Amino acid sequence: MSDTDKDFSTHFEAINALKEAGFRVNPLIEKVDDIEGVIKYCKRLEKKRETLDYEIDGAVIKVNSYEQQKRLGETSKNPRWAISYKFAAKQSTTRLNDIAVQVGRTGTLTPVAILEPVEVGGVTVSRATLHNFDEVKRKGILIGDWVLVERSGDVIPQVVKSIVEKRSGKEIKKIIPKKCPICKTDVVRDEGEVAVRCPNKFCPARLKWRIRYYASRDAMDIDHLGESTIDKLLDEKLIDNIADLYFLKKEDILKLEGFKEKSAKNLLDSIENSKKQDLSRLIYGLGIRHVGKYASQLLASKYSSIDELSKADEEELKEIDGLGDKSAEAIATFFATEENIKLIERLKDIGVKTKEIKKEGLPLQGKKFVFTGGLSTLSRPEASDLIKQKGGIVASSVGKDIDYVILGDKPGSKYEKAKKLKLAIINEDEFKKLVT
């Protein structure tokens, strides 16, 4: 671009002309007046970095005037009128001090890297995920190793690899625990699964996760019921399962450290409000293995109540278009378990909405949609709500069972896949006609 075209005297003019001619120009390009402006811009962009759907590692700052560019000239390697500003690195190396074991919502034992604290992309990291024990083995990660740690987007920091050249010979292998670190029950490994699990349904670690999951934003969305509050409720033995949340009294909560009249009321109000949540959120909140947001929506569109769902057998569930066999199996197992049926009975008794009157003849009943790219007049949540109001379902990935792919600006790989599968691809206007 260093050619000084007769028609343009600045780089910015040229960019704008390209844009007008129909070329795709990055919308984040900006013209600033001085070095203060450059600094402010770089700081702003670094913050924005996490929200972009593509990776960037910095910005290029250029002198705008072609005349000035010419006067500055270039060295043998680089122009003197352009320079790059690099953001804080998203990878760092540090020592892996230990591998701890965490017990998750479904009892899965997960190895967690305990690191010598290190800055990664401007944040101090002292723990990172190692996903599962097979991965630790596959990557050959040893306790005491120097490791490469990476952060990207909102993702939890992860250990990329060990730096083998830095080994002293004193590093040790992490042995897969034979017992749950929390309740000491012998662990099991399901056939065909990588994960090692604590099979104790009453393991305190699982209970904590189940409650956190139930209260989470995509499930019953219980405000004010964060991790530390759940810990306190469990420590004080005020709750023993999900349904107990609805039996909490203000006096109980006021006993907890840090709670006052107002905050106790807020917590109770948000627990009470969660009784009215949609059936799909309740299904998701139950934390059935292999049943995520999409599967929960599918189930809620097919069945009008938890009771009806609980009576569906595995074969029937496997027939549901878009629901995997693993999910069908897990749902059948969930409802064949006595404690789960008891839990649902208690939730019903206390007034949690477990059925939904299906509005008959909704125009998009059971139709499945996937978004790719940004819409210009609607946000994703707004567009998703419109689909759900008409009886449709929003999926996150493209598959044969998808009815419509909504094509927005700058679509991703989903667009290519949709074309290959010959799915119906509609633009924003066509989508709006469908939902209004």
Ligand SMILES: [Zn+2]
């Ligand atoms: Zn356990």
